[in-house]
Structure formats: structure tokens, C-alpha cells
Amino acid sequence: MTEAYAVPVPKGYRVGDWEVREPIATGAFGSVYAARRVGAGTELPLTAAMKFLPTGTATPRRLAHLRELIDREVELYRRLRHPRLVRMYQTLTVDDPGRPELDGATVLVLEKAEGSLSALLAATPRPAAGPALLAQIAEGLAQLHDAGWVHGDLKPANVLLMADGSVRLADFNLAAELEGTHAYTPAFSTPDYTPPELLWTEIGERGRRIRPSADIWAFGVLSHLVLTDAFPLPGATPTARRDAAAAYARGVDQLRLSPELPDDWREIVGACLTRTHQQRIGGAALLRRVTAAAGQGRRAFRLPALRSTRHRSRRGALAAVLAAAAAALAALLAYGIGVSAGGGGAGSGPGATANVSAAAYGASELHTDRGVPPAYRLLIVETAHDCDQEEVSPVLIAAMLKVESDFDPDLSDPANDEYGIARWTPRVLRWWMNEDGTPGETVPEPPFPPAESIPAMGRYLCWIAPRLHADLPGDRRVLVAAAYRRSYRTVNAAGGVPPDVRAYADRVAHFLEEYAPPGKK
Secondary structure, three states: OOOOOOOOOOOOOEEOOEEEEEEEEEOOOOEEEEEEEOOOOOOOOOEEEEEEEOOOOOOHHHHHHHHHHHHHHHHHHHHOOOOOEOOEEEEEEOOOOOOOOOOOOEEEEEOOOOEEHHHHHHHOOOOOOHHHHHHHHHHHHHHHHHOOEEOOOOOHHHEEEOOOOOEEEOOOOOOEEOEOOEEEEOOOOOHHHOOHHHHOOOOEOOEEEEOHHHHHHHHHHHHHHHHHOOOOOOOOOHHHHHHHHHHHHHOOOOOOOOOOOOHHHHHHHHHHOOOOHHHOOOHHHHHHHHHHHHOOOOOOOOOHHHHOOOOOOHHHHHHHHHHHHHHHHHHOOHHHOOOOOOOOOOOOOOOOOOOOOOOOOOOOOOOOOOOOOHHHHHHHHHHHHOOOOOOOOHHHHHHHHHHHHOOOOOOEEHHHOEEOOOOEOHHHHOOOOOOOOOOOOOOOOOOOOHHHHHHHHHHHHHHHHHHOOOOOOOOHHHHHHHHHHOOHHHHHHHOOOOHHHHHHHHHHHHHHHHHOOOOOO
16 A cells, blocks of 8 residues: 555454455545455454544544544444444454554444445436435435434435445434434534534534534535536535525525426425525425435435446546546545545446545645645645635645645644644634634644644635735745745745745745646646
């Protein structure tokens, strides 16, 4: 394995009755591997997906975060067994003092999927099976809600497709059990699928209060995307679409559903995407209407492309997907930790379902075999896309993170009061950590997680770029980087890169070349 995985596990490594095979996915905290059963437990399947979480070696802050997410996921798996929810077979703990990076890791042994809805949409933006798939997703939501749980993060990446074409909902580390009308989840989710009432909700000691209606909103967004290849709210970036959702909720803008949405689905999506949660359709009524619109009842819908792809090469699959829809790969996060790779290869060609690895994400904008960690590519690319300044590109952000910290999220430099992957000073970070431009009420404490540091870097660079004089000589990207180190005023006054940061600027320039994809240097 040449890519940096959050939890590197060698092929052939054994945990319990399982032997690790090829990698499937990675994220900032954990990694998923395909596995085969080598023990005698005949009640267990022959293959599975093993999710490794470093609960024995993490820092105290990260350990507490991981433990909360694991506990949520394991509790749901242990208490719920439904056809539309991915199954957990076992939880294991690695006992291997000889491998300190693995010793103490928690391992979830999960049902292995063939791919995710994200990968299907990337290869086939409007799959013919879309209505039937949506009927199964609605059934999964109904099963969750009937059992008294809220998913909390429904999106295409968390919808898994099995070998027989059936659907499983997955990634339950934000799921929560209802306490009356509400549940409590951690204070983060995917903005494109978050209802407007939760975008700026207050966060209490127990987290954010959430209702089942939040999953209904997410289903409406997902349905519109599956059936029209577009989000129901306008905007080229998640930030713009978030602002459109807020304007819609305030009544100052209208919902503009695609004219390509069939009439029966238009009514369903409209009933999901209401301005207030009180107006939203209930889960049982939603299932009835979706089942009728899909015309498939509740049976599994078979996807031939998923069943005939095992002998195709991964390289062919990646080429097919990237050529078809590179921009659509931003949310391949199956199993809840990283970009899904789907284990056993994938098919190529029209309509094929491709399983794209973490190593492939961002390949159209970053030279992905030059050391940009897979766990950060989604953040880097999406952060750049949120800025309308041409200089602020994924390549620039990746190059700067390399020079600032060598991608080390735990960097600590007290002498300069700089911390984390982007070397933020706490009193400066507070001015750039909020998307609406308001400073944080308190100075954050280091270490700063990449999910906070990288978007803040993008906002600051986006603010810097138009303030640099237009007639400055040299690469504008390098000038922006130099201003990040010193200030735009200093760069303007020096007429270019100041002498005291010339070595820094030269290193950034080197990695701009290194990370630029072929043909875009």
C-alpha cells in the first residue's frame, strides 16, 4: 500500500477470525479494509469490511471524540437489525504490543458492500434504478425512525449498494436515539443535507438537538440529486447552497425544483423540503408515497453493473469515473470514515458502477501520487472551491500545508505560538474560523483539527488575494502564500516576496509544481 492510511494495516494481518486483505477507504481518524474469515465460525460470512479506529494510540482529545462516535455506532448496531441497515457482525480490540500503532485499536466487523450511491452517481449521474433505490432508502429511514432513532447524516456516501443490488444505510456514528421528540448528536453534519433550522442551531452540553424531520429534509435533497443530477437549492458551492437554504427558510426566496423532476416526485421532494420542520411529511407517509412513485414495492432492485464488475481493473474504473464526473466525487465517504473504494474492483463503461478509492479523489486537481494525504483531499478541494479567487486553488492549499506543517495535524510550535496543520496562531484563527465572517467568541485551544484549520486557511487566502496589488511581479499564488506568512500589506510594500520569507516562498513554488496535475502546471 503506497497511500497514507490513518490506520495502516498490512495485508495478511489477523484480528480474531479475520485476515485483512485490500484497503477499502480511509479518513482522518480510521481506515476500512476488506477481510476474509479464516476462523472456524461458520455463523459468520466469508467476507466482511473491517473498520479500524485507533482507540489505543490517539491523543486524549481525539480519543474522546472517537469513543463518542464509536459508542453511537456500536449501540445502534447492537440494538437494531433491519434489512435496510448495514449489519455489524463483531467488535474486536487489537492486542498487539509489538505494533504500538495498532495496539488497542477498536475494530468493527461490518457487512461488506459492493459500492456506494456516491460512486453510482459519479459513474451514472441519473441511474435508471434511481426511483427503486430511493424506495429502499425511504424504507431504511422508516425502519430507523420506527425504532426511535435518527440517522443524522443521510447522504449518498452513506447509502451502500450490495452485490444483489439492494440498499443498506450506513455510517451511524452521528445517529442518536430519540428522547421524546428529539435526539442529541455531535455538532457537525454535511451542509448540503442539513435542514435550515439546524444550520445555525445552538449547541448545548449534550450536542445539537435533532428531530427525524432532519432525515426527511436530507432525503428530499438526495432524491432531487438522484433524479435530476442537481441540488434543489441554487449555488455552485456548499456555502452558497447553505445561504440559499437559509434565505428559503426565511421566506425571502422560493424553492426552485428542476423542471426535469417528474410530477409525483416533485410533490414528494416538496413535502420533504418545507421551510419549517413542522410542515415536513412524516416518515410513514413518505414511505407510502415513495413506494407508489417508484412502482417497485419494497423488493430489492438488482443492479447488473454491480454484479458483473469483479474482473475489471481499478485503473479502468478510476478512468471511467474521473472522465465522466470528476466533480461529483466529493462525497464518497462510505462506512463513515473516508472515501469509499469498494474492495474488489469495479466496472467501466456507460452506466457502470465504479468504486473510487481515497487515492483517486481530487485527481483532476491534484497530483495524487505525490504525497497529499488522502484524508485531507476532500477538505483541500472543497475549501478551494468555496473561494472565487483563481489563485486559491487546491494545489496552492496543498502546497502551503506541506510547507507549513508537512501535513502534521498535531504540530506544536509554542515559541512562535503556531499550531496544527496550517500553523495557526489562536488569536488569529478566531477571526477566520466562522464561515459567516464573525470572529469566534473565545480564542480556540490548540491543537486545531484539520476540519477547522484548512477551511479557515482558505477563507484567509480568499480575503488576501484581491488585496495584493495587480502589478506585483511573479506567481500570484506564491505572493498569496507569502502574504499568509507576513501580510498583504508587507508584500505590497516590498513589491513582491519579502526577503525574510523568500525561502518559504521558494518551497511553496516547488510544491506548486509537484502537486499540479499533468497538463496543469
